[in-house]
Amino acid sequence: MAVDLPIQPRRTSKALRQKRLLIEAGIVVAIALVLILVMPLVLTGFRLGLLGRFLSLAIVALGIDLIWGFTGLLSLGHGIFFALGGYAFAMYLQLTELPAGQLPEFFSLYGVSSLPWFWQPFYSLPFTLLAMVAIPAIVAGLFGYLVFRNRIRGVYFSILTQAALVVFFNFFNGQQKLINGTNGLKTATSVFLGQQVGGPEMRYFFYVATVIALALMYALCRWLTSGRFGRMLVAIRDDENRVRFSGYNPASFKVLVFAVSGAIAGIAGALYTVQSGIISPQAMDIGFSIEMVIWVAVGGRATLIGAILGAVLVNIARTMLSERFPDVWLFFQGALFLLVVTALPDGIVGWVRSRFGDRLPALFGGPSAVPAYVAEMELEAESYREKELADQ
Amino acid sequence: MSGALLNIDNVTVSFDGFKALNNLNFSMNEGELRVIIGPNGAGKTTFLDVITGKVKPTEGKAYFKGSDLSKHKEHEISRMGVGRKFQTPRVYLNLSPRENLELSANRQKSVFPTLLKQTPTPEKRTVNSLLETIGLYEKGDIPAALLSHGEKQWLEIGMLVAQSPDLLLVDEPVAGLTDEETEKTGKLLMALAESHSVIVIEHDMEFVRQIARQVTVLHEGSVLFEGTMDQVQNDPRVIEVYLGQEATVTPEQMLILRIAASMAWADDNFAPVQQEVILSELSRQFASDPAGQQALREELQNYLAKRIPLEELVPQLQTPQQRELALKLSYEIISSNTINETEARVYQRLLSLLDLPPETVARLEAAALESLKS
Numbered sequence: 001m002a003v004d005l006p007i008q009p010r011r012t013s014k015a016l017r018q019k020r021l022l023i024e025a026g027i028v029v030a031i032a033l034v035l036i037l038v039m040p041l042v043l044t045g046f047r048l049g050l051l052g053r054f055l056s057l058a059i060v061a062l063g064i065d066l067i068w069g070f071t072g073l074l075s076l077g078h079g080i081f082f083a084l085g086g087y088a089f090a091m092y093l094q095l096t097e098l099p100a101g102q103l104p105e106f107f108s109l110y111g112v113s114s115l116p117w118f119w120q121p122f123y124s125l126p127f128t129l130l131a132m133v134a135i136p137a138i139v140a141g142l143f144g145y146l147v148f149r150n151r152i153r154g155v156y157f158s159i160l161t162q163a164a165l166v167v168f169f170n171f172f173n174g175q176q177k178l179i180n181g182t183n184g185l186k187t188a189t190s191v192f193l194g195q196q197v198g199g200p201e202m203r204y205f206f207y208v209a210t211v212i213a214l215a216l217m218y219a220l221c222r223w224l225t226s227g228r229f230g231r232m233l234v235a236i237r238d239d240e241n242r243v244r245f246s247g248y249n250p251a252s253f254k255v256l257v258f259a260v261s262g263a264i265a266g267i268a269g270a271l272y273t274v275q276s277g278i279i280s281p282q283a284m285d286i287g288f289s290i291e292m293v294i295w296v297a298v299g300g301r302a303t304l305i306g307a308i309l310g311a312v313l314v315n316i317a318r319t320m321l322s323e324r325f326p327d328v329w330l331f332f333q334g335a336l337f338l339l340v341v342t343a344l345p346d347g348i349v350g351w352v353r354s355r356f357g358d359r360l361p362a363l364f365g366g367p368s369a370v371p372a373y374v375a376e377m378e379l380e381a382e383s384y385r386e387k388e389l390a391d392q
Numbered sequence: 393m394s395g396a397l398l399n400i401d402n403v404t405v406s407f408d409g410f411k412a413l414n415n416l417n418f419s420m421n422e423g424e425l426r427v428i429i430g431p432n433g434a435g436k437t438t439f440l441d442v443i444t445g446k447v448k449p450t451e452g453k454a455y456f457k458g459s460d461l462s463k464h465k466e467h468e469i470s471r472m473g474v475g476r477k478f479q480t481p482r483v484y485l486n487l488s489p490r491e492n493l494e495l496s497a498n499r500q501k502s503v504f505p506t507l508l509k510q511t512p513t514p515e516k517r518t519v520n521s522l523l524e525t526i527g528l529y530e531k532g533d534i535p536a537a538l539l540s541h542g543e544k545q546w547l548e549i550g551m552l553v554a555q556s557p558d559l560l561l562v563d564e565p566v567a568g569l570t571d572e573e574t575e576k577t578g579k580l581l582m583a584l585a586e587s588h589s590v591i592v593i594e595h596d597m598e599f600v601r602q603i604a605r606q607v608t609v610l611h612e613g614s615v616l617f618e619g620t621m622d623q624v625q626n627d628p629r630v631i632e633v634y635l636g637q638e639a640t641v642t643p644e645q646m647l648i649l650r651i652a653a654s655m656a657w658a659d660d661n662f663a664p665v666q667q668e669v670i671l672s673e674l675s676r677q678f679a680s681d682p683a684g685q686q687a688l689r690e691e692l693q694n695y696l697a698k699r700i701p702l703e704e705l706v707p708q709l710q711t712p713q714q715r716e717l718a719l720k721l722s723y724e725i726i727s728s729n730t731i732n733e734t735e736a737r738v739y740q741r742l743l744s745l746l747d748l749p750p751e752t753v754a755r756l757e758a759a760a761l762e763s764l765k766s
Binding site for chain 2: 012
């Protein structure tokens with residue numbers, strides 16, 4: 001074991017880590033500014049709307065990456081949380097600007113004369129904004145608590161999430177009198193902050209909101225996955241039973257991270273809904289939830305940037321392909337998934353990282369498995385350069 | 393016993409009717425280092441499972457520091473001060489040794505303190521000194537997946553210590569290690585035993601001899617025997633369960649074998665030819681038919697690797713015949729290759745211990761040379 005190293009390696013210094021973090025934050029802000037300021041000039045309104053939707057899908061991909069990539073929980077039912085967030089916002093938009101005592105239009109079709117009780121709080125914007133996050137989080141937390149407490153793991157967990165998805169889908173699909181069933185809730189003509197949701201000003205507003213939300217969710221996931229908590233997630237993924245014998249209760253960690261992931265999906269669902277103009281039980285289609293997993297796999301598991309890239313790139317590819325060859329998309333998506341699983345098991349980012357190694361900024365997940373002494377020598381070289389500069 | 397650190401009271405664990413543990417009673421005091429041995433399927437790992445809460449006893453109770461373990465979950469038992477090292481090294485491969493240790497060293501293991509607080513400086517210091525102790529300081533920041541098997545074993549032992557448990561459970565720590573690594577692991581465990589109570593489960597008898605003070609032998613889910621290593625090795629029941637057959641070697645024969653082995657070890661060089669002499673001579677002495685001799689040879693081979701001081705062994709010889717046999721055999725062994733100074737000295741010691749008349753000695757030495765020629 002006693003390897004003779006030229007220099008005694010120490011941990012990456014605090015200053016260097018802070019510097020890396022600053023660079024990363026700078027890159028995130030720069031990308032956000034490009035998306036907000038430059039993209040509207042480059043893209044047509046329609047294309048910008050598409051990009052906004054893709055970016056909101058990238059948010060849900062971040063949530064999937066958090067639980068799958070880092071914690072090893074493969075959820076095939078994130079459509080639930082996505083839809084819950086979407087429905088929460090859409091319900092508010094049905095009620096806003098509505099004359100007192102009047103019901104949203106669809107209720108009259110089914111002979112409903114008074115607003116169902118659970119719609120009442122959605123008159124309030126603050127409640128709605130809270131509910132968008134809290135309802136998916138609570139549902140995810142409760143589901144997680146029941147499942148993880150009973151030590152259901154692996155493929156059984158995945159099957160359960162999908163079963164839950166089917167339950168929610170059927171419930172929302174069948175309840176015309178409560179939430180307009182299969183038709184869903186339309187938001188395009190609703191008014192938000194004095195503007196029509198489907199109008200150009202609001203569309204740009206929601207686009208900007210999506211970019212900001214994505215940056216914030218990235219920061220949140222970055223915080224969660226670095227530090228002790230993040231290492232705990234990896235430890236749970238690597239060997240959950242060992243974690244127990246070290247004195248941790250993995251179930252509570254998993255419940256928390258699953259709830260956070262649900263909340264992130266809820267935010268994504270709300271932003272997606274207002275940008276596409278409708279939320280319907282189709283958001284809880286099994287295929288859609290599986291697609292979310294594919295985005296993360298394509299981009300690269302356990303690399304947050306990979307989740308974002310995967311979601312955006314796969315959806316751009318989908319749009320371009322289905323515009324020209326409407327029928328081939330599903331085949332292409334299947335082929336893409338097979339390709340990634342067989343040829344690029346670590347996704348795009350994993351491939352880039354293994355090709356270009358350390359020359360990437362921390363945004364791509366930071367330096368990977370470099371022997372510590374290499375990093376240390378770089379550090380030494382850097383401090384030497386700094387000293388030289390100071391001497392001059 | 394009150395005041396015992398660990399007390400297993402009549403515990404039975406059955407899986408679908410198969411009793412992995414059967415009315416097991418075990419007790420251990422604070423500060424003790426206890427080695428548990430037993431053939432495969434004796435229930436050693438189940439025993440650890442009961443202590444760590446992985447398996448609940450079907451009957452009976454297990455107490456740690458006086459509290460009933462069946463009422464607690466694994467992580468709670470771990471927080472009460474029981475640390476466990478698994479048979480195969482189980483470390484978090486995608487984390488560095490330092491991160492592995494930091495997770496174990498964490499004093500507040502519920503979700504929110506882990507999320508919100510930084511690792512406190514004292515814990516960082518603990519981790520650094522642990523990295524030194526287990527010899528992984530240089531490799532502290534590379535993924536644990538890149539460590540060798542032995543390094544992973546040490547890392548896991550380090551993780552145990554980082555938890556600062558009162559009781560360490562160590563399951564086969566030297567399985568798959570080189571001799572050098574085994575010795576190092578033994579030293580590490582001995583150092584730990586100075587400040588912790590330790591239970592070690594082990595197959596490797598050489599290693600057990602290195603570290604053992606008190607040994608418990610498990611067989612078919614119950615305690616078969618408890619005692620010092622020498623008592624254990626001479627106990628016919630233990631020999632029987634270990635070899636899965638009737639013991640063909642009597643304790644007296646075993647004693648003679650031991651003396652012979654000590655002679656062979658005298659110059660720290662147990663040559664194959666010496667082993668050959670012992671085996672063929674003894675199997676001839678103690679078994680009549682060739683099949684019996686062959687079986688005995690294989691059985692004896694297991695006991696040759698031990699070194700016990702002659703002063704301990706010789707007084708146990710009962711009859712003059714045994715003394716004579718021991719002498720003859722020993723002389724044969726040292727004569728099987730050129731006698732060197734050390735061997736000669738040890739032989740002189742044996743002679744004085746045996747205290748036989750000079751003419752008998754001369755007669756036996758001649759007989760020994762005779763049988764060596766044939």
